[in-house]
Amino acid sequence: MSIEIKNISHSYSKGTIQALKDVSLSIKPGERFGIIGPDGAGKTSLFRILTTLLLADNGSAVVCGYDVVKDYKAIRSICGYMPGKFSLYYDLSIQENLNFFARVFGTSFEANRHLVEEIYVQLEPFKDRPAGKLSGGMKQKLALCCALIHEPKVLFLDEPTTGVDPVSRREFWDMLDRLKSRNITILVSTPYMDEASRCDRIALMQDGKILAVDSLEGIIANYDKKLWSVKTQHTNAVLKKLKIHPEVASSIPFGDSIHIRMKNQLATFEDVRITMANMDDSLTVAPLVPEIEDVFMDLMSAQ
Amino acid sequence: MNNNEHIIEVQDLTRTFGAFTAVDHITFHVNKGEIFGFLGANGAGKTTAMKMLSGLLLPTSGKASVAGFDVFTQTEKIKKSIGYMSQKFSLYDDLSVLENIEFFGGIYGLKKQDLHIAKDLLLSKLGMEDQARSLVSSLPLGWKQKLSFSIAMIHKPVLIFLDEPTGGVDPITRRQFWEMIYDAAQEGTTIFVTTHYMDEAEYCDRVSIMVDGKIAALDKPANLKEQFEAESMDEVFYKLARGAKRGDG
Structure with missing residues (x-):
């Protein structure tokens, strides 16, 4: 398994808000796995636990064989993470952001350019423009490039398409399609139910709980x-x-x-x-x- | 521009920012009491257009009246006649439900007695009597959205602007929200709504789709589907917006 989540629970505000309630999931290597649920379902909390940014109250999780608590440093080097909020440096240019993220992970943009080439060519004409001055669609492309530039084994995309119009949403998923041959495990969350069809398997999530896990076809057939x-x-x-x-x-x-x-x-x-x-x-x-x-x-x- | 049946009347409305034309000579009207869907890709110019229609931004050229008032010269009167809610800015998180109601009621100049009645009615309609003293930040998103819709209606506006009111909301609450929209429309309030959910476009009486600052199509959903030989509004949108040249700024 690429990601193994066992009985994870988490609460905020001294236990008054239960964000995650006994969540268990297994995600296979190379799988594109969608977590589908509305705002407040617990998607972001789960992502933050898996990317070692938040400690769960209970339960355990393993990413590529590494424990999220004990081996957090190892996980950070093999993960790409695109948070729900645009988190790149606004006052750095496209190129500077890419160089920065490559170097933080001990590599260089030039060495790994081939990993993001297809997306990067669309950004290249604007490479000296500050990230803060980009359109929503371009920011999204840059954020994906920055998350991919160190050749991660697992990619965490937290609501990459929220607030995005239907055409740009489709384009984003097409971009993910092109990563398929690279065999990266992708965990992606979304509030849009229609995006289920773009995932190998999905978990339906609501109120901190997993309601169902299967392929879209399996869920419908069931x-x-x-x-x-x-x-x-x-x-x-x-x-x-x-x-x-x-x-x-x-x-x-x-x-x-x-x-x-x-x-x-x-x-x-x-x-x-x-x-x-x-x-x-x-x-x-x-x-x-x-x-x-x-x-x-x-x-x-x-x- | 004196058509009494048109609550919004827009002619050649244009707004430029430097060399960039955000809204490019749009002409359309909205009928009294209708649910009007205002769609478009990110960056098509929807927000700029809505800001001009709600009196928050002066147009560069063209003409427009909202609720009978001119968008160039009577913006304060427009603001008093309309309601506005969006997903991004709605209520004060660190005030309670009741405090938010009182605050916005006060802003809109409701008299003490009227506010008292409106307050009770609003809480009972939403079934939120028990949450009256809870902080808004503690409410689930769906509740917040229903509350902020009701508060945006507290001064009984003739027209309400809803900017992506259901983004990220669960599918059941999303539909409950649309029931509230329908009820408000039935009581005579005109609804001007934007959304990225194309099934919601079907719930509108008429829909306009903006592409690159212009209105590329405007009609009843059924007619648009026929015109673009599409099965769904999603397909109509895709056919129109796919060719868009610009993204949002």
């Missing part, structure tokens, strides 16, 4: 509740009716449709269609393959 998609021109009005409908167990808006679950799990398409038509004959109903958000919300409510 979800045994039947869902239906209802489409309407008047989502809000229809939602209000669905919420009080005696045969409907749950109704959740999903963009231009509403995902519903019937109390009777054995209801056929025809049953559901008739029930909905009786409520409002302008609705269209279709069977539905659950999305990751369906599963997440279901697991959340079960807590």
Whole structure:
């Protein structure tokens, strides 16, 4: 295993805030592992423990065979870490930041340039510009380069795409795709559920707990509740009716449709269609393959 | 610019910073009572446009009125007529829930009696009576966001600007938040909202997408999907913003 986390718990403010509750996870070498959960789920605390920046109250963790407490120095030299907040030097240029991070890790930018070449070529035209004057997308690219420049075995990316628009989010994941051949283990966290499809495996996290761990396909396949998609021109009005409908167990808006679950799990398409038509004959109903958000919300409510 | 049905009326609105044109001759309107989605890639000019419409930044040229007031000459009147909330700046962390309500109520000039009524109503609506004396910093993000939305509405504005109100919020709370938006719209408040969640774009009556300082598209979500031959708003956004030349500053 590349990362082995056993029964980690952590609290803040004299135990009043439980950030992590008995978290265990195993992450394989070369795996791209996503930790998916909203703000406050405990993602950053977990990252800080694994990167030896925070001591857990309980439990243990091993990164590439090194214990996060005893062997913290060894871990620091083999990890790349991109924190959620942009943490490079604003008043150093792109090039100076890269040189600095390479040297801190006992190497040089020139020696390891090949590791970041594909991303660096996009930064190179602006290499003398101070990091503080870069656009959000460029800052992100530079931060990734700085985290990669010492050839880490494990890369920790804490919410690299938060607050980023959908196009730039996609570009960031494409950038990670290009690292795949390099066999770096990547642990990445995100609040965006749709990014699950870009990971080999994911852990769904909420309120300090891991709700599920599997591949995206595995998580969807494991979800045994039947869902239906209802489409309407008047989502809000229809939602209000669905919420009080005696045969409907749950109704959740999903963009231009509403995902519903019937109390009777054995209801056929025809049953559901008739029930909905009786409520409002302008609705269209279709069977539905659950999305990751369906599963997440279901697991959340079960807590 | 006297259309009473248009709560926001914008014509050729432009803002430059030195040689850089952040907002480049945008023209559009927002209807009274509508939920208007204001989308765009990072750096497309959304924030600059919103600052001008909320009276915080003077435009370089063009015309615009918000709630009947001119963005060049009546910015103080605009500020009194609108509500504003964002993920980044919302409430004072080191004040309690109640203190925040009282503070913002006071800022917006609510009378003591009105504030008293508004306070109780707000707390009971949110189910936060037990948290009234807790510091805002101790609340989960989702609660904070619902609270700051309610506080931004405390002076019953005709129009509210929501700048990425649901960023990082869990999927259940995110939907509860949209229920609050719907309810406010139903009561007649116009909603002007930005988001990076494309499913939320579907909840808007109309959506505009900014690319490189210009409005590249504006219509109902269903029409935009048809126009761009896309299955989802995500795809519409991708098709439009992919060609953007600039990132955010």
